Amino acid sequence: MDSFVFHSPTKILFGKYSIEKIGAEIKNYGVNKVLILFGGGSVKINGVYERTKKSLSDYGVADIEFWGIQPNPLVSKVREAISIAKDVENGIEGILAVGGGSVIDSAKAVGIGVKYQGDIWDIFEDVKKKPNKGLPVFTVLTISATASEMDIGAVLSNPEKKLKIGIQIGFPVISAIDPSVQFSLPWRQIMCGAVDSLSHLMEQYFSRPNESITSRQINLALQKSIIECVKKIKSNNEDYNARANFAWSVGQALFGFTKPGLSGDQNIHYIEHAMSAYNEKIAHGEGLAVISDAYYPILYKRGIASDQFEEWAQTVFGTNSVDEALKKFHDLYIFWETPLKLNDIQLNGNDIDAIVDIFDRQQKIKRPSAIWPLSKEDAKEILKAILKK
């Protein structure tokens, strides 16, 4: 088992009245004024906006609002928010993200950017540039998908450079997760979160070498838990327990707990980042679904990670046949109503070369951990396999 450092300092307030506690927690942390980052406005419909603002004002935390963070968040918006937070007259002492992964990732970059001398994108493109400590980041989560509410990472897009890059940037200090605010999410968003977290788990699980009994067992437990929860949510959108367990599983799937001793395989995420850098309209979860469905049968046919495939088939899908498990995995995605073909996500065969080129450029900036180190030809093979479906 490989050596590792495990550190997961984010304090999680979890449950139905957790948003009501965020003001007191921020004040108690010594922060008197925050810049709040929001997405497109759904928080004004589901009550999260009012509840958050009330909690802040109840405990005397002042704020400035910053709206308009999009999915596949842009470095340009982050730069705008940094300049507001940097302005001494505004007196910003912390960043509060109210939203999903895109808003939280942006908040982390803003927190670091306020204390960073140069342009924030430098830190993303140059792995040698280690960020110093930034302003503290707090979050109120509105959708469980990326686990950014309790992990160290952030992903930003830079359309001018056709790049989408994820780095380890810093943990939120405190996150409030009220699963009941997710009742109103449309199915497509739930599905994207489910695919993202299952994808992360599978990428960590299919990993060299197979020595990490504990992480492997926990990983499989979380895969089962996510599949069980999503099934319950699909049949009853307002099943609080299913929502709560889903939110908690998704958080666990990424916050570092399932990684110790597993080298992990980031191929699927890297191909997807190339896809959505090429076309920023592609939802991360949808891109992952399309790639995963093609990737795992190829990985298995190449004889890579055979032992893991057998254990995975037995534990997650209750069968001794890996082929049957791969079929059940495919059927699961049909049940989840994920896209499975390139043209389901507005791509076609003519886009493959350009995507592979971005994949290759991004790999050169930051090499993925991979059980199967992909050449450009390998990446093309995977994308072409999607075409054939």
Next chain:
Amino acid sequence: MDSFVFHSPTKILFGKYSIEKIGAEIKNYGVNKVLILFGGGSVKINGVYERTKKSLSDYGVADIEFWGIQPNPLVSKVREAISIAKDVENGIEGILAVGGGSVIDSAKAVGIGVKYQGDIWDIFEDVKKKPNKGLPVFTVLTISATASEMDIGAVLSNPEKKLKIGIQIGFPVISAIDPSVQFSLPWRQIMCGAVDSLSHLMEQYFSRPNESITSRQINLALQKSIIECVKKIKSNNEDYNARANFAWSVGQALFGFTKPGLSGDQNIHYIEHAMSAYNEKIAHGEGLAVISDAYYPILYKRGIASDQFEEWAQTVFGTNSVDEALKKFHDLYIFWETPLKLNDIQLNGNDIDAIVDIFDRQQKIKRPSAIWPLSKEDAKEILKAILKK
């Protein structure tokens, strides 16, 4: 699913050369001199003493040594250490525990005690007394058993009062876990750690109500992992991967990760605390083994937590029959060579009333979370069931 706060801020350095890093980490945290707490001296045989001291001196961290913390650690030793750490001339800025759960628990109490005005025992006996922040605590772990290296708890014994009480006192800041130092442990100590962690998992698992899909699945995964690792360690004492996975599973079993949404059942631990408050020579793990083996068949016969018993039987022991699973659990303890009868741990029927009295007094100080709230008569029934074996 119940609401919860999850916070697990301890930074874990895990692996073969983790002890070598502790000096740099302590220095980096801003601490220049530590009081080191040790147990009986095994660290001078397994190399941990020299490695720790070298790491401290390599990074310019000065120290004072304090020896002689025993299993079932005494508040009297903690008071001694507090007076040394409080002495301004000694310049102590942090506490470093080098040992197992007893040493770490004592270190946590010393860290708090240095900043506390009254007697440290007050905090243990009066739940209303909340400790303020103390000196930072660092640990170098020598035996995986209580998970004190990454959890918030500490248990101290007060023989004058015939009390043994555990409280939530504070997390270590940084813990170094090198599983290879555990190669030299005698089987009895490994067994005690295995029983302690499995016992904690089972107490959390058999919990009202059965809503926490995620925590339940992770809990069962860790039970399986511990059973698999212990089997490997028993057949090869120097199997590093088994040691490493065991150490990591044991840490997870207690640090709070398996608790979210589970109410837990602390009956077995509370009875054991009464037992070893009555006779401090009883090893915690041995007491737990004797009680567990009697407790679960009674719990099942009373019709409590039937659903959980079925899932547990299937997942951990691969059988649909709970009776068969209970038999396999009993056989596991025989395989682990745990004591199973009262006289295996130097007790007999005449001791039962006194133990029940302590159990009752301790319950009144701090009520356990229990799926089956025990009266004195219930506690007596459980202890008498052990007699009949």
